[in-house]
Amino acid sequence: MSLLDSSVWEVIKASFNPDIWRELVKPVGETVYMTVISSIIVLLFGIIVGIFLTITGPDGLLPLKIPYHASGWMINVLRSLPQMVTIILMIPVARLIFGKSYGTNACIIAIAASCIPMYARIVESSLLEIGKGKIEAAKSIGSNNFQIITKVIIPETFPSLIRGFTVAVISIISMTALAGMFGAGGIGDIAVRFGYQRFQHDRLFACVYILVILVQITQGTGNLISNRILKTRNLI
């Protein structure tokens, strides 16, 4: 059903047609799969790079001017690329790894390339939130740098790290939709193929609902966990 020949109300009604939703089960699965795998990769590498930035930064535990500025510059370059450009750039990389440049797994590479730098910056700013005094105290007790990172900085900033991760997952969800245009499948693929190319706006609407729900669930879960921790710690 299209907005070109039907009213908005009719399209909305049609968008709840069980047939449409049945067809959406597989794409939703693909989107969730892409989001979960990408999120894990982004989480892992984002944390590592974020920690690296924090400790090598000017006020860090181990200031290293050149590595800090070099990696900072790399991150800024990657972040200045629109997500679509990153996807196109990653096509040869995906071909190198998977032997084909399309499909869900290939797009995960593009998502990682785009979202790791973003999440690394979020991690960096979360980790920098820790009061200087706590690090000072940890040092005065005789902690080495590894202990300060794993036993003080990360646990102390954990709620903020979770909130940052929520932001990252949400932008991963939106990027999986974009990746759909490049053969990754998922909700984005449906939205483009039916909603854009065939004017089947009822399907497009259903895709919108699902994306909204996915984002809400992510944000809600993130808020819940971080608030729960803050409450346990008596900080709110």
Place this chain on the structure above:
Amino acid sequence: MSYIEIKNLKKTFRTRGKENDVLKGIDLEVREGEIFGIIGFSGAGKSTLARCINRLEVCDSGTVKVGGVDILALNKSELLKERRKIGMVFQNFNLFDSRTVYKNIAYPLEIAHFPKSKIKERVLETAELVGLSDKLDAYPGGLSGGQKQRVGIARALVNKPELLISDEATSALDPQTTIQILDLLKEINQKSGITILMITHELDAIRYSCNRMAVLEGGKIIEKGTVADIFNNPQSRTGELFAKVFTEFQSISLTEGAGI
């Protein structure tokens, strides 16, 4: 015998090309087992001096010896070990919000790889000493200032250090709590013979706790001696000012706070 020996300690901060001579040749001896007070106005360089003792701040020249150990000659791992023998408490407590009181106190033992049973024994013992036995499962976020500082003191003491540096430990507390914390420090000093370096801008604290003291002004020790001598017969402007302010406020805060 002097436990801390500082000779001609100098420290200059350079920020954006501007030089700030914070410590301009400090000479100081603190005897083993005493509570030694250092007083000075804000910005006098008290915290910087304290931080030079456990090398949180690297000084430019001079010598720092703690218990005969030349702090500046230590390599990295020796320094970490040495810091475990020097407890430090802070004005802002600097507790770990992610850890319960128990876990905060246990932290120094954890990083020193003590066995779990030993950790438990020491934590319970130290918590008892500072009067926190009933708060072990609480998080610092839910404690009062005085309780927080008790946790800070317990954390500093749990590894049985030989020296405790207290950098304005009572400055964020009300007079009554201040007296309680000072009493606690005195008690600990008498029980274990730990040397305490008490840095403060509060006269009450020094007068109440210390036997000997030094006045720090403009990066130099301008007076040192027994507390009685300095209050009765101040040689410097700062000493005079402190003594004057003290006599004016003495009756109010000390008597009210301590109930004496």
